[in-house]
Amino acid sequence: MGSKTVLSFRSVDPEARIGLPSGRFTTPHQLSSFLGGCLLMGVVYGIGLLLKDRGDWGPEMWSYLAGYQGFPIIMMILSCWSASILIIKALKIRTQRKALSLQIIPNDPKFTITTATALKVIQAIESSVEDSRRFMYLNRIVIALRSMRNVGRIGDIDEMLQSAAENDEAGAESGYTLLKGFVWAIPVLGFIGTVVGLTQAMGKFKLALAPVVSGGNQQGVSQVSQGLLEVLRGLDVAFVTTAEALILVFVIHMVSVFIRSADEAILDDTREAAHDNIASRVRIELETGG
DSSP states (O other), X not given: OXXXXXXXXXXXXXXXXXXXXXXXXXXXXXXHHHHHHHHHHHHHHHHHHHTTTSTTHHHHHHHHHHOGGGHHHHHXXXXXXXXXXXXXXXXXXXXXXXXXXXXXXXXXXXXXXXXXXXXHHHHHHHHHEETGGGSHHHHHHHHHHHTGGGOSSHHXXXXXXXXXXXXXXXXXXXXXXXXXXXXXXXXXXXXHHHHHHHHHHHHHHHHHHHHHHTTOOHHHHHHHHHHHHHHHHHHHHHHHHHHHHHHHHHHHHHHHHHHHHHHHHHHHHHHHHHHHHTGGGBOTHHHHTO
16 A cells, blocks of 8 residues: 555545534434434425425325324424434445455565554555544554554454454444434324324214214204214324334334344454454464564
């Protein structure tokens, strides 16, 4: 590797490229994911407004987005925020993979890592990669190589890489905490809508039967019919909100399964690459001080 910059974090990270705070490795920053969610929310409801008056389906579609006592709006906010987290995370996984493709160790099977060559590798990384510590793979390697002078056994390097891998895995897992909360909250909101809708329907049903109880005439029958329509509106809120919540959380969960799989894959690939390029090349002279 020469002194020319071959990889820049600011040019490949989706958050850093537009000047937003960047989360650690594959974890999106909360501010970035929130702003992305607001953008998605604007797109969804912007399209909804444009199509609101189109034919018979336009108003019905808009009611699914903004009607039913506002429950769909709250669920859509959480869904768009969740989608933003997953989109940014997918892009950040792609960013981290760029570091894995770099040839940071000479492609010579006889090359060994000692305290002297470790310093040269670090210098090569830092001179050719801007913000190298923002890349999980390079950060792990630099930490291990900088510790070459302070360890007494080859096994210490392997243990250090293992500890760094476990920390990165824990950090990646924590990146799903907010998403897990949203996946829990969305169906709960749908069930709350069900309770509210059923409560509303029961109240309207009682009022609808009032003319019958009082011995209603033809006018009373008309009032009953009108009252039953109000009951059906309450049932709409009950069932539609639940259906929307379940559909939204199903889509989010299925997408998150694929993103999590990609996240786990890059953690495994980083662990393997760090072992092959560093741990397996450290020479036994390290143990004897040679």
